[in-house]
Each structure stands twice: as C-alpha cells, then as structure tokens.
Amino acid sequence: MKAMQQGRRFLKKLKFNPTNTKIKGLIFHLNVPESPYVKDRKHKEPETDLLDPEEHPSLSDFEEKCPPGGENSVIFYTTSLRGIRKTFEDCSNVRFLLNSFKITIQERDVSMDMGYREELWEILGGRVIPPKVFVKGRCIGGADEIIGLHERGELKKLLEEVPSNGGIVNNVCNSCANLRFLICTSCNGSRKVYEEKDDDDHHHKEDNEFCIKKCNDCNENGLVKCPFCC
Numbered sequence: 082m083k084a085m086q087q088g089r090r091f092l093k094k095l096k097f098n099p100t101n102t103k104i105k106g107l108i109f110h111l112n113v114p115e116s117p118y119v120k121d122r123k124h125k126e127p128e129t130d131l132l133d134p135e136e137h138p139s140l141s142d143f144e145e146k147c148p149p150g151g152e153n154s155v156i157f158y159t160t161s162l163r164g165i166r167k168t169f170e171d172c173s174n175v176r177f178l179l180n181s182f183k184i185t186i187q188e189r190d191v192s193m194d195m196g197y198r199e200e201l202w203e204i205l206g207g208r209v210i211p212p213k214v215f216v217k218g219r220c221i222g223g224a225d226e227i228i229g230l231h232e233r234g235e236l237k238k239l240l241e242e243v244p245s246n247g248g249i250v251n252n253v254c255n256s257c258a259n260l261r262f263l264i265c266t267s268c269n270g271s272r273k274v275y276e277e278k279d280d281d282d283h284h285h286k287e288d289n290e291f292c293i294k295k296c297n298d299c300n301e302n303g304l305v306k307c308p309f310c311c
Contacts (some may be wrong), residue, residue, distance in 0.1 A: 145218060156215040158212060
C-alpha cells in the first residue's frame with residue numbers, strides 16, 4: 082500500500098500525461114482512445130485566405146460594356162417581377178450586397194420599362210436576364226459573379242472609386258419609394274388621352290369634338306421615370 086501511494090505521488094510530481102509517455106526509459110501504455118477531432122486538428126494545414134493586394138482584379142480586367150450614362154457610375158439591371166423566384170431572389174441579394182457598400186447605384190427595372198430590357202439586350206448582344214451589374218462602363222457579371230467577387234474580397238476594390246451615397250443605407254425616395262417610376266399624370270396610367278379633333282376629323286364626325294389617342298408621355302405600363310431619383 083505504501084508503495085502505491087509513493088507511485089501516485091511520483092506521477093503527480095511529474096504531471097503525468099495519460100497517453101503513451103516515456104519517463105527515463107519507462108513506457109506507460111494506457112488504453113485511452115484519441116479523439117478524431119484532435120487528430121484532424123493536428124494534421125490540418127493553416128488556412129491562407131488573405132490575398133495579395135496585387136492579385137486583386139481591376140476594372141480593366143472586365144469587358145468594356147457601357148450602358149447609357151454609366152461611364153462613372155454603377156448601373157444595376159434588375160426586375161421586380163416575382164414570376165421566376167430564383168431571378169427575383171438573385172436581384173434582391175445583389176441589391177442588398179451593393180447597398181451595403183453605401184455607394185450611389187442606378188437601378189433599371191426591366192419589368193417596369195421595356196426600354197431598359199431592350200437596352201440591356203443590345204449592350205450584351207442577346208436576351209439575357211437580370212441581375213446584371215456594370216461598374217464605370219465595365220460589365221462585372223450577374224448574381225453568381227457578384228457574390229463570388231464579394232466572398233473573395235475583390236468586390237470592394239472594384240467599387241472603391243464609385244461615388245458614395247452619403248453613408249445612407251436603404252435611402253428611400255419620398256416621391257416613388259425607390260420604385261423609380263410614377264403614374265403618368267397626363268393619362269393617369271391609362272395610356273389614353275382625349276384630344277380635340279383636327280379639321281379633317283370634324284369634317285367626318287361633326288357630332289364629337291374630342292377623340293381618344295395614345296399618351297406619348299408614358300411607357301407601355303402607363304408610368305414615367307421619377308424626376309427626383311432617376
């Protein structure tokens with residue numbers, strides 16, 4: 082019994098490690114299973130996520146495709162239609178990501194104005210779908226490309242020279258609530274206006290003084306661009 086107590090004190094004094102330990106030629110074998118997590122941690126190589134600043138892409142690395150008025154700004158082609166869920170979610174994710182950088186963005190909703198859709202198709206040479214982002218006349222891609230650039234820490238560098246929006250996140254236009262469009266005041270969104278007939282019309286139809294014509298002030302949806310934020 083006395084020998085066992087002396088042995089315990091000896092092990093405590095040496096701060097005995099309950100694994101395969103060598104002490105002056107003595108080997109203690111204990112059946113203590115090693116945790117697989119400890120094993121993985123031992124062999125895990127250090128991660129090197131930091132990129133060399135010189136390896137970051139610049140805007141000159143992207144194809145030059147400049148939308149009208151996009152020489153010194155960010156143009157974001159999007160859609161507010163929810164018919165195709167993935168497209169709508171991609172547009173929402175890219176919008177949230179761009180707004181987080183507190184920069185000035187020009188949104189162009191292809192579902193609100195057919196002219197924007199035709200404009201996008203002409204720039205990229207095909208019937209592409211949003212979202213598409215252009216930075217200072219360079220097309221940097223759609224949802225997958227934008228999110229990939231952000232995850233690699235490269236998107237911030239591409240947006241460095243873009244004008245700031247004053248540090249305001251989710252700034253809402255008091256006129257259109259960021260819809261970028263208003264109902265046409267000339268036709269109240271009906272796309273039809275009443276006009277007086279000319280002399281030829283009076284000759285044929287003397288009983289009516291007015292005729293219905295197509296409104297030339299709005300688009301195909303009876304909307305006009307917001308004069309305050311567009």
